[in-house]
Amino acid sequence: MNNAPSPEVKQFIHEHRVGRMATADTNGRPHLIPFCYAYCDPFLYMALDRKSKQVPIQRLQRVQNIMSNPKVAILIDDYLEDWTRLAFVLLRGQAELISEGTEHEYAITLLKRKYHQYKKMGIDQCPVIKITISSYSTWKENATPDLNF
């Protein structure tokens, strides 16, 4: 486990375009979604950009889980048919919602800079899930494991 990410780990997170986030409800039932993100160590930001138009955000399972249990795990990885090249980064942290203010504006700016798709979507008012990363773990096939995944 590594709480000070190396430049390579930071680059890996910056360059990837999608992550998967696990949350759990108060009964220990896990939930899982894919998401786009902006990264600014030690924070990760994701916009509640789609369903939020159709469903009150409080009804989203991920939001309900975060409100009752802010612990999250985030996986950033690629699948490749060459299994000798498999690698992933696992982040652990705490999630919270931010809906306005300087940090919210900054998160939206980062998201629009990374994803051209957001530029047309009018996400300026979308709430943002902010993850404060508490640990970074990495795994590579054929490397000596430092953690027991």
Place this chain on the structure above:
Amino acid sequence: MNNAPSPEVKQFIHEHRVGRMATADTNGRPHLIPFCYAYCDPFLYMALDRKSKQVPIQRLQRVQNIMSNPKVAILIDDYLEDWTRLAFVLLRGQAELISEGTEHEYAITLLKRKYHQYKKMGIDQCPVIKITISSYSTWKENATPDLNF
């Protein structure tokens, strides 16, 4: 939520090569790993194929979590830059370990049939995580949501 998967959903699961599985420990701390799988409705099988050589499987976080809390969530999705084509399948179920017997042999056979990589790896004796799927949920961008992810 759909407990009887459509042929399209079954095909989506069969055709994909990787999933991500979330588990949670007894403190509600989520854990997350990528995995390869064989699917035979309503079961999903994954081999404990790599770390199991280096680390006793009981020390793997996923195994510890499953032993104390068998609830899992599994996400099967692709990331595409064309966000109008995004889709995913979310499975919920219960996990258990199987290490021998007819079902274990069958799971290993399915895994070798799907992944040529396994044919050289000598996985016949590897324990298998068996997921009994209790619900299938699907999401597509631009489709009316049936669930609140």
